[in-house]
Amino acid sequence: MKCFLSQFFINLxxxxxxxxxxxxxxxxxxxxxxxxxxxxxxxxxPVINICVAMLVFLLIPFSEKAAFANVEAGLFLVFVVLxxxxxxxxxxxxxxxxxxxxxxxxxxxxQIINSRLVAFSSVIPVVISSxxxxxxxxxxxxxxxxxxxxxxLTFIGFVFSMIAxxxxxxxxxxxxxxxxxxxxxxxxxxxSLMLFDLGDILxxxxxxxxxxxxxxxxxxxxxxxxxxxxxxxxxxxxLKIALCLVLMxxxxxxxxxxxxxxxxxxxxxxxxxxxxxWSFFTAGYVVFNx
Amino acid sequence: MVHNKAVSxxxxxxxxxxxxxGIKFRLHVEGEAISDAETYVGYYHKGLxxxxxxKKYANIIPYMSxxxxxxxxxxxxxxxxxxxxxxxxxxSKRASYIRTxxxxxxxxxxxxxxxxxxxxxxxxDNILSVSVKxxxxxxxIYTKTLDVRIQEGLFCLGGVRFDLSDxxxxxxxxFLNNELSCFLEEVDKVVTNNYGFKVRTKDVxxxxxxxxxxxxxxxxxxxxxxxxxxxxxxxSYGVYADFDFEIPVCEAGDCYARCLVRFEEIKQSMAIxxxxxxxxxxxxxxxLSSGRNNKYSSILSSYDIKPNDKDEVLSCxxxxxxxxxxxxxxxxxxxxxxxxxxxxxxxxxxxLNMLLKGSFISDVPLIVASLDVSSANIDK
Numbered sequence: 246m247k248c249f250l251s252q253f254f255i256n257l258x259x260x261x262x263x264x265x266x267x268x269x270x271x272x273x274x275x276x277x278x279x280x281x282x283x284x285x286x287x288x289x290x291p292v293i294n295i296c297v298a299m300l301v302f303l304l305i306p307f308s309e310k311a312a313f314a315n316v317e318a319g320l321f322l323v324f325v326v327l328x329x330x331x332x333x334x335x336x337x338x339x340x341x342x343x344x345x346x347x348x349x350x351x352x353x354x355x356q357i358i359n360s361r362l363v364a365f366s367s368v369i370p371v372v373i374s375s376x377x378x379x380x381x382x383x384x385x386x387x388x389x390x391x392x393x394x395x396x397x398l399t400f401i402g403f404v405f406s407m408i409a410x411x412x413x414x415x416x417x418x419x420x421x422x423x424x425x426x427x428x429x430x431x432x433x434x435x436x437s438l439m440l441f442d443l444g445d446i447l448x449x450x451x452x453x454x455x456x457x458x459x460x461x462x463x464x465x466x467x468x469x470x471x472x473x474x475x476x477x478x479x480x481x482x483x484l485k486i487a488l489c490l491v492l493m494x495x496x497x498x499x500x501x502x503x504x505x506x507x508x509x510x511x512x513x514x515x516x517x518x519x520x521x522x523w524s525f526f527t528a529g530y531v532v533f534n535x
Numbered sequence: 536m537v538h539n540k541a542v543s544x545x546x547x548x549x550x551x552x553x554x555x556x557g558i559k560f561r562l563h564v565e566g567e568a569i570s571d572a573e574t575y576v577g578y579y580h581k582g583l584x585x586x587x588x589x590k591k592y593a594n595i596i597p598y599m600s601x602x603x604x605x606x607x608x609x610x611x612x613x614x615x616x617x618x619x620x621x622x623x624x625x626x627s628k629r630a631s632y633i634r635t636x637x638x639x640x641x642x643x644x645x646x647x648x649x650x651x652x653x654x655x656x657x658x659x660d661n662i663l664s665v666s667v668k669x670x671x672x673x674x675x676i677y678t679k680t681l682d683v684r685i686q687e688g689l690f691c692l693g694g695v696r697f698d699l700s701d702x703x704x705x706x707x708x709x710f711l712n713n714e715l716s717c718f719l720e721e722v723d724k725v726v727t728n729n730y731g732f733k734v735r736t737k738d739v740x741x742x743x744x745x746x747x748x749x750x751x752x753x754x755x756x757x758x759x760x761x762x763x764x765x766x767x768x769x770x771s772y773g774v775y776a777d778f779d780f781e782i783p784v785c786e787a788g789d790c791y792a793r794c795l796v797r798f799e800e801i802k803q804s805m806a807i808x809x810x811x812x813x814x815x816x817x818x819x820x821x822x823l824s825s826g827r828n829n830k831y832s833s834i835l836s837s838y839d840i841k842p843n844d845k846d847e848v849l850s851c852x853x854x855x856x857x858x859x860x861x862x863x864x865x866x867x868x869x870x871x872x873x874x875x876x877x878x879x880x881x882x883x884x885x886x887l888n889m890l891l892k893g894s895f896i897s898d899v900p901l902i903v904a905s906l907d908v909s910s911a912n913i914d915k
Contacts, residue, residue: 423900
């Protein structure tokens with residue numbers, strides 16, 4: 246799908262150093278402010294995007310013991326934090342105060358509303374099965390079977406709606422590169438643009454970590470052999486994140502950017518009814534059998 | 536208080552945006568839906584037609600290749616044909632075959648890049664990077680074997696400048712059989728049979744048969760609306776009568792149909808090139824400069840060419856973007872009295888006002904890319 250060889254494979258020494266040199270070079274770029282811009286909003290916006298993605302990693306535990314904050318209602322808190330992501334986009338749009346930027350930020354606000362309902366509804370079966378909102382308990386409930394197998398229908402909806410939720414690549418209407426030339430980030434350059442890109446990568450990782458904890462059994466090893474248990478839980482977690490990233494890359498390079506109304510129709514008319522049906526089905530199963 | 540600029544009801548997609556192809560769009564929008572659209576062209580006007588009146592016939596050929604900057608051979612073709620009619624030059628069979636090979640390679644380049652562009656507008660920019668890589672490989676074949684890059688006036692009055700070398704034939708054959716076949720297979724999987732791509736591009740930019748005829752559509756855009764019309768078959772200019780190929784037609788008339796027609800045309804062009812490389816006869820490549828084997832001999836020999844009497848001629852070819860026509864009025868001197876060029880992109884750009892009305896802002900680049908509009912082709 247992607248045919249470019251990275252510099253790393255062409256020349257090892259240059260490939261290793263080029264990233265660091267690029268980071269150095271980006272600091273030399275001039276910080277430019279549009280004419281009618283609000284300087285505070287303009288400067289703060291990219292930082293918010295990064296902070297949100299990092300906060301998710303603060304809340305999601307990497308292993309049984311390694312967790313920065315293993316709160317009781319972790320799932321709820323993660324969704325609250327993820328909703329803050331849109332404020333960065335809106336601040337960037339209002340701060341730049343140019344037409345494309347404002348349209349991009351309005352699209353971002355719309356997209357959060359589009360995808361939030363579906364993203365929330367697709368974790369309800371998981372919560373019902375595990376009887377908890379705490380990540381440690383959710384992972385513990387997957388010891389017999391990962392939730393991806395019984396809840397495969399909502400898993401697909403969850404991955405798709407989370408990509409829309411975080412405005413990641415196939416569904417990035419807010420920075421539609423072709424028609425509104427970058428959307429809310431069209432006025433940014435140099436370091437602040439790099440921060441936006443970094444925020445994208447971090448939010449992709451955050452989504453992968455979230456999916457891993459909810460559906461792929463978190464830090465639990467694949468298989469029950471004794472030597473597998475000796476591998477640190479952290480390693481399993483990272484491996485599963487990588488698996489999720491491969492899945493998301495596959496979606497990224499094979500799915501076109503839908504129109505907003507098409508995405509809305511797909512999410513609300515197709516995925517949301519499935520989620521609701523599956524939630525009731527799971528609830529009934531838990532009441533009568535578990 | 537921050538003044539919100541998006542409240543105003545017009546939205547402009549500028550000239551600079553490379554997907555706008557040198558057209559300025561002023562869109563009257565209600566939310567994201569376009570209620571009315573105005574298009575402005577003329578930002579890349581070069582004044583070619585007027586400047587031709589002060590140039591000799593052989594000097595005009597390199598300027599003609601600037602009409603379609605990505606695929607120059609096809610735009611040289613109609614002018615060369617017209618001049619040869621005026622001066623009563625009979626081109627050898629081998630030269631015609633070589634011209635056909637170049638013209639079909641140009642069609643392949645254009646359609647590859649266009650499919651990549653359509654994918655890019657819907658967010659699949661990885662396909663564009665693959666197609667640009669393929670184009671670069673073709674240019675490298677030209678550079679290594681014919682010692683020209685892509686825009687060097689391969690056609691000349693009375694034939695072509697370079698004979699096909701064995702290296703060139705080998706390079707083109709291996710390109711068609713390996714890289715291009717792989718690309719077509721990949722596109723078949725990832726693009727034309729992709730459910731998401733179909734959802735995104737079907738029923739967008741719809742043009743029915745009558746509209747396409749009245750708007751002056753030609754080429755793949757006309758064939759995507761269900762009209763079986765191809766100048767290669769209808770007039771058989773050059774040696775197209777010798778080849779066995781099909782005219783792909785689609786009834787749907789939307790962006791997906793146009794993409795599909797181009798995809799099938801690549802396969803037909805491959806077939807034509809393969810037949811031409813087998814059937815190609817021996818003979819002279821340039822009837823005017825026979826004997827001399829200099830790189831510039833063909834230009835020198837055709838420099839003082841002049842038509843015998845007052846005459847006028849219209850010659851049309853099926854260029855990758857559509858029908859490209861050249862109309863020359865000669866007054867018997869060595870310079871044309873008047874030269875007019877009919878480009879396909881101008882007719883296609885004229886339909887944009889109608890097509891964009893009722894669509895969405897997100898559809899604008901997709902519709903423009905699917906019509907295969909090029910800035911250099913609009914403003915000549």
